[in-house]
Amino acid sequence: MRSFETALHLVYLAAATCFVLGLHMMNSPASARRGNLLSAGGMAAAVLAALVAVVRHGAGTGVGAVVLVAGLAVGGLGGLYAARSVQMTAMPQLVSLFNAVGGGAAALLAINDALHAGSHGLGRSIAVAVGLDVIIGSVTFTGSLVAAGKLQGIVPGKPIVFPGSRVVNAVLVATFLTGAGLLVADQSNRLALAMLALAALAFGVTMVLPIGGADMPVVISLLNAFTGTAVAMAGFVIGNTVLIIAGALVGASGGILTKLMADAMNRSIMNIIVGGFGTGDGGPATVVAGGVQVREVAVDDVAIQLAYASKVIIVPGYGLAAAQAQHEVAELAQLLERRGIEVSYGIHPVAGRMPGHMNVLLAEANVPYPLLKEMEEINPEFGRTDVALVVGANDVTNPAARRSGTAISGMPILDVDHAKSVIVIKRSMGHGYAGIDNELYTAPNTGMFFADAKAGLAGLTAAVKTLVG
Amino acid sequence: MSGGLLFDFTIFVLSVLVGFEVISKVPATLHTPLMSGANSIHGVVLVGAILITAGATGPVGYLIGFVATAFAAANVVGGYVVTDRMLQMFRARRRPEPAAAAATERTSAGQGS
Numbered sequence: 001m002r003s004f005e006t007a008l009h010l011v012y013l014a015a016a017t018c019f020v021l022g023l024h025m026m027n028s029p030a031s032a033r034r035g036n037l038l039s040a041g042g043m044a045a046a047v048l049a050a051l052v053a054v055v056r057h058g059a060g061t062g063v064g065a066v067v068l069v070a071g072l073a074v075g076g077l078g079g080l081y082a083a084r085s086v087q088m089t090a091m092p093q094l095v096s097l098f099n100a101v102g103g104g105a106a107a108l109l110a111i112n113d114a115l116h117a118g119s120h121g122l123g124r125s126i127a128v129a130v131g132l133d134v135i136i137g138s139v140t141f142t143g144s145l146v147a148a149g150k151l152q153g154i155v156p157g158k159p160i161v162f163p164g165s166r167v168v169n170a171v172l173v174a175t176f177l178t179g180a181g182l183l184v185a186d187q188s189n190r191l192a193l194a195m196l197a198l199a200a201l202a203f204g205v206t207m208v209l210p211i212g213g214a215d216m217p218v219v220i221s222l223l224n225a226f227t228g229t230a231v232a233m234a235g236f237v238i239g240n241t242v243l244i245i246a247g248a249l250v251g252a253s254g255g256i257l258t259k260l261m262a263d264a265m266n267r268s269i270m271n272i273i274v275g276g277f278g279t280g281d282g283g284p285a286t287v288v289a290g291g292v293q294v295r296e297v298a299v300d301d302v303a304i305q306l307a308y309a310s311k312v313i314i315v316p317g318y319g320l321a322a323a324q325a326q327h328e329v330a331e332l333a334q335l336l337e338r339r340g341i342e343v344s345y346g347i348h349p350v351a352g353r354m355p356g357h358m359n360v361l362l363a364e365a366n367v368p369y370p371l372l373k374e375m376e377e378i379n380p381e382f383g384r385t386d387v388a389l390v391v392g393a394n395d396v397t398n399p400a401a402r403r404s405g406t407a408i409s410g411m412p413i414l415d416v417d418h419a420k421s422v423i424v425i426k427r428s429m430g431h432g433y434a435g436i437d438n439e440l441y442t443a444p445n446t447g448m449f450f451a452d453a454k455a456g457l458a459g460l461t462a463a464v465k466t467l468v469g
Numbered sequence: 470m471s472g473g474l475l476f477d478f479t480i481f482v483l484s485v486l487v488g489f490e491v492i493s494k495v496p497a498t499l500h501t502p503l504m505s506g507a508n509s510i511h512g513v514v515l516v517g518a519i520l521i522t523a524g525a526t527g528p529v530g531y532l533i534g535f536v537a538t539a540f541a542a543a544n545v546v547g548g549y550v551v552t553d554r555m556l557q558m559f560r561a562r563r564r565p566e567p568a569a570a571a572a573t574e575r576t577s578a579g580q581g582s
Contacts, residue, residue, distance in 0.1 A: 019510050023491045026503050033556040036506050040549040043513060047545070050516040054523035067531045068522045071538025079547025086551060095505050098548050101540035105514045108537040112521050115529065125474055224508055231511045236477055238517050244477055245484045246513040252488025253507050257500060349497045356500030363558035370561055374497050
């Protein structure tokens with residue numbers, strides 16, 4: 001028995017090692033896939049070891065075994081189907097959904113433990129872990145579901161604010177903290193457990209509802225970090241080190257990622273959670289303030305500029321992802337490349353619906369990753385670029401960010417305005433989520449091509465083809 | 470705090486530090502697969518779900534065990550499969566276009582014009 005426990009522990013340790021090395025291999029696109037497979041291998045080993053331990057221990061009932069197999073089958077097949085069938089544009093929703101179930105499972109582990117507290121009695125410090133696990137897991141569960149709903153369009157993307165929502169939030173927080181306190185004092189207190197779980201579930205909803213669609217990527221990343229932390233707490237509760245290591249790893253990495261994203265938008269995480277001003281995509285068209293005129297260009301003018309350029313940089317943004325126009329932009333780029341034009345893509349860190357999402361979409365459209373340039377890399381190149389083609393990106397190109405005193409001051413931007421000519425494909429003069437005018441649109445070297453991203457790009461491709469035969 | 474818990478806490482803190490170190494070097498290009506990959510890793514909660522389900526004795530225990538196992542299994546399997554699907558698309562060169570592309574729903578119409 002003793003040697004079996006040792007072996008089990010070593011397998012868990014090997015799994016944890018695989019997780020760390022796997023994440024590390026995600027440093028570069030070339031090794032990332034192997035890294036993920038290594039991590040999956042570690043996971044398979046850990047799960048198999050747990051199953052072997054359960055069988056060997058033989059403590060469970062027959063019903064328990066049936067329940068276990070049924071749970072594995074239902075969850076595994078469901079997850080497999082969702083992962084296989086999801087559209088790449090719907091990736092953020094799916095990640096959010098997996099996040100929700102992970103958080104839910106972590107919370108259930110703690111609830112189960114607390115329900116047994118009467119019989120074998122928890123230690124006080126374990127009760128703290130139970131409380132934290134239930135709070136974080138429950139908030140993540142409902143919060144991620146609401147976030148997924150917003151991204152999918154089931155729940156309106158606009159911030160939903162109702163009168164007194166801050167008061168409701170404060171009451172919910174007070175309720176689950178009180179519940180946690182009571183549970184730590186008396187671990188068999190079922191009422192405290194119920195208070196804790198229900199208030200935390202409700203708080204997940206009221207926390208995410210007021211956050212706008214454009215901020216969802218940051219929220220998903222934050223909730224991902226939460227789930228990791230909840231899993232680590234579950235590890236404390238059931239005394240399992242692999243849960244602690246993996247959970248802490250994800251909690252820390254998710255935290256870093258969230259901060260990177262918030263920095264790229266020049267917002268603090270607190271501001272995003274409390275602020276609730278991200279209005280998402282497609283606000284109503286507004287007249288440019290001060291009566292400044294924009295220069296509207298027709299499809300043929302744009303086609304001529306592109307066809308006779310020698311260097312073109314494409315700047316894709318949220319609008320391109322929303323219109324699912326990644327295949328169209330790749331087709332146009334390839335057409336230009338065949339004419340010997342140097343084409344690259346300038347990707348802002350928060351382009352798309354989650355960080356790095358644009359890279360996934362363009363990879364799906366068969367764009368080789370060396371063409372996708374990060375902001376620091378591409379910015380010096382705008383100066384010697386003939387045409388910068390901005391598709392559905394707004395605030396991340398606004399030169400106003402370089403001045404102080406604007407809503408986006410200090411936000412790192414793509415220096416699109418340094419290009420000889422700028423073409424902006426956009427449906428209307430609507431604002432980005434920052435709600436301010438984009439000075440790029442009124443610059444003398446900018447032409448506005450009003451069209452839906454998908455239709456506009458397809459039109460451009462056709463026009464370039466007819467132009468050059 | 471008992472000795473065991475103190476030991477667990479030490480592991481927790483060190484893992485947090487490892488998490489910071491490992492992640493801060495990943496390029497923005499890979500942030501989505503990274504988030505998805507990290508997401509699959511917290512599916513390790515499946516190990517815990519398996520252990521509590523096997524130890525369950527009453528209807529409430531079975532119900533909690535079933536839901537927790539199903540949730541965690543979906544997290545693990547779905548997470549890894551979807552991350553792999555994303556990562557296999559990241560290539561340094563273009564995939565050969567014509568015949569193989571028939572598998573995707575997009576038609577390669579208009580090539581000749």
